[in-house]
Amino acid sequence: LDxxxxxxxxLRATRSRxxxxxxxxxxxxxxxxxxxxxxxxxxxxxxxxxxxxxGGNQNVNPExxxxxxxxxxxxPTWVQGLSVSVDxxxxxxxxxxxxxxxxxxxDQCRLGAAQLCQYIVRGSDGIISTIYNLYINTAQARARxxxxxxxxxxxxxxxxxxxxxxxxxxxxxxxxxxxxxxxxAKVDRAGQTGPGxxxxxxxxxxxxxxxxxxxQYDRGPFGAAIVERYVNHGTYDATWKQGVDIxxxxxxxxxYTNLQLSYRPNTGSRIATEVYFDMxxxxxxxxxxAPTFGFTGSTYTNPSLFDIYGRRFTLGVKVSY
Numbered sequence: 001l002d003x004x005x006x007x008x009x010x011l012r013a014t015r016s017r018x019x020x021x022x023x024x025x026x027x028x029x030x031x032x033x034x035x036x037x038x039x040x041x042x043x044x045x046x047x048x049x050x051x052x053x054x055g056g057n058q059n060v061n062p063e064x065x066x067x068x069x070x071x072x073x074x075x076p077t078w079v080q081g082l083s084v085s086v087d088x089x090x091x092x093x094x095x096x097x098x099x100x101x102x103x104x105x106x107d108q109c110r111l112g113a114a115q116l117c118q119y120i121v122r123g124s125d126g127i128i129s130t131i132y133n134l135y136i137n138t139a140q141a142r143a144r145x146x147x148x149x150x151x152x153x154x155x156x157x158x159x160x161x162x163x164x165x166x167x168x169x170x171x172x173x174x175x176x177x178x179x180x181x182x183x184x185a186k187v188d189r190a191g192q193t194g195p196g197x198x199x200x201x202x203x204x205x206x207x208x209x210x211x212x213x214x215x216q217y218d219r220g221p222f223g224a225a226i227v228e229r230y231v232n233h234g235t236y237d238a239t240w241k242q243g244v245d246i247x248x249x250x251x252x253x254x255x256y257t258n259l260q261l262s263y264r265p266n267t268g269s270r271i272a273t274e275v276y277f278d279m280x281x282x283x284x285x286x287x288x289x290a291p292t293f294g295f296t297g298s299t300y301t302n303p304s305l306f307d308i309y310g311r312r313f314t315l316g317v318k319v320s321y
Contacts, residue, residue: 020063028056033051054134083151113183166218287307
C-alpha cells in the first residue's frame with residue numbers, strides 16, 4: 001500500500017509471508033574449536049573451557065516469516081527540502097533457523113528447553129566436556145521496532161553562493177529482539193549491548209536506541225561533514241539479574257564524532273579527482289567497559305557497537321575515468 005492522500009503526507013505499508021530453507025552451510029558445515037561456559041550445575045559462577053562443535057544440521061526445516069511494516073512520510077510543502085519518515089516493523093519467524101550458542105544451550109536447557117539438553121555432553125564427573133552448537137529450528141524469533149529518518153537539504157548563501165547544506169538523522173528504536181524455545185520462556189535481548197558471541201559466553205543483543213546524525217556543507221569543489229553516532233546505554237546480559245548473576249549489569253552509552261573533508265577540483269577533463277581527509281573518533285572517546293573472557297581471546301567491550309581504536313586519520317586520493 002502506497003497512498004499519498006495530500007501533498008504533505010504519504011502512507012505506506014507492506015504485509016508479506018516469506019519462506020527460507022536451510023543453506024548448504026546451515027545443513028552440512030562442521031567445525032570444532034574451544035569455548036567457555038558458566039555451568040550452573042557445577043555450583044560455581046566461574047566459566048570453564050569446553051569443546052564446541054559448531055555447524056550444520058541436516059534435520060532443520062524451512063522457516064516461515066510474517067512481516068508487517070507501516071509508516072508515514074511527511075514532506076511539508078511549506079518547508080523546502082524537509083522530509084520526515086517514521087516506519088514501524090514487526091517480523092515474526094516461525095521455526096527460525098539459527099544457532100543458540102554454547103552458553104545459550106546450557107542456560108535454555110536449565111530453563112526447560114529439554115530438546116537442547118541432548119547437545120550437552122558431560123563426563124563421569126558431571127563436568128561439560130563438549131557442546132554441539134548446531135543450527136536448529138527455534139519455536140519463534142521476533143524483531144519489532146521503529147525506524148526514524150529526518151532529512152533537510154537546501155541551497156544557502158554564507159560565503160558568496162554555490163553552497164549547499166544537508167542534515168540527516170537516522171535512528172532506530174528496538175522494542176524486541178527475542179527468541180523462544182519450546183518449553184522455555186521467551187528471551188528478549190533488546191537493550192543488551194554487552195559483548196556477544198559464543199566466545200564471550202553471551203548471545204548478542206541490540207541497543208534499544210541508536211542513531212546517526214550527519215551535517216554536511218558543500219561549496220563548489222569543497223565539502224565538509226560532521227557525523228555524530230550514538231549508542232544508548234544497555235545491559236551486559238539481558239537474561240541476568242543485577243546483584244544475583246552479576247554485580248553490575250549496566251553498560252554505558254557511546255557517542256562518537258567523525259569529521260570528513262574533501263576537495264573535488266573541476267579539471268574539465270574526463271578524469272575526476274578527489275582528495276579527502278577523514279578523522280574518526282575526533283574526541284578520542286574510550287569505549288564503555290563490558291569485559292568478558294573467551295577461550296580464544298578476551299575483550300573489554302562490544303567491538304561491533306563501540307569504537308576500539310580511538311582517534312585515527314585517513315588521507316587519500318581517488319581518481320576515476
